[in-house]
Amino acid sequence: MMRDYDEITSFLGEWGPFQKSIFILLSLSIIHIGYGAMSMVFLSDTPHHHCSLPYLNSTGSNLSQALPLEEVNGQLDYSRCTRYTRLNSTEAQFSNETERCLDGWDYSKEQYISTITTEWNLVCGDAWKVPFSQSVFFMGVLAGSFVSGHISDRFGRKSVLFLSMALHTIFTLIQTVSVSWEMFVILCFIIGMGQVSQYITAFILGNELLGESSRLAFSTLGICVFYALGYAVLPLYAYFIRSWRMLLLVLALPGFLHIPLWWFIPESPRWLLAQGRLKEAEDIVRAAAKKNGVTPPSVIFREEDSAKLMVPPL
Known part of the structure; x- marks a missing residue:
């Protein structure tokens, strides 16, 4: 008889230390995306100006x-x-x-020391470049939305999650030294891909690691509220930092705080089972059981459990 994954891992419980840590860590990683997505509001604002x-x-x-x-x-x-x-x-x-x-x-220097608008004179005949920069960012978001799920199915949730974090952080840092608007806008596309890939993969990984009753809370109170929290802290950054390059730098640096999460966030056992990697999936579930203080059965997964989740390669 085929068994459901939630039925197999029900001994873990629904809200133990393992689930709480996954909930908190994945939710915290979303703040970085929240303020990054709307940073263009401050990076490209147009101060009062007139002909020199x-x-x-x-x-x-x-x-x-x-x-x-x-x-x-x-x-x-x-x-x-x-x-x-x-x-x-x-x-x-x-x-x-x-x-x-x-x-x-x-x-005018009253509100900003510099923005991309003042840096490259994106006014008058070139004013279209300001909204176009934001459009290119969301083109990257659209492209990332199409490919991130397929890539995580092929290479794993955890690997793609941390690759997306690195992509977002590193290319934002490169963006701080942009020498032209063209360079800046190309990096906007790449950063958009990285941000949405991180969001989608974190969403999938959280729902596959958490129990049935805690998934709804993660999908709403967790990932959405922390994304909104990123929105909320962005104006605070922008209030104290009036130079667009310095603002981007400060927004990028917290991405390095994600590095230690590699050792605390496991791969999805569901995905490992779908790849036929029973031993690795079982090791993760046993580690979760130990963290929750419960005793797992002697055999957690069987070959038929993997066969049920097995998917053909892309």
């Missing part, structure tokens, strides 16, 4: 003479993308004709 006017002080002119007015958010303000054409190089005289910001832009 390097000749202003030397001629004694002021902004009202050099910049036209336009309506911005319902209020009159200096134009952000045009300036009056200067009549000559020695006097403070300007025509009524306008021209582009030929000398770049001056940005």
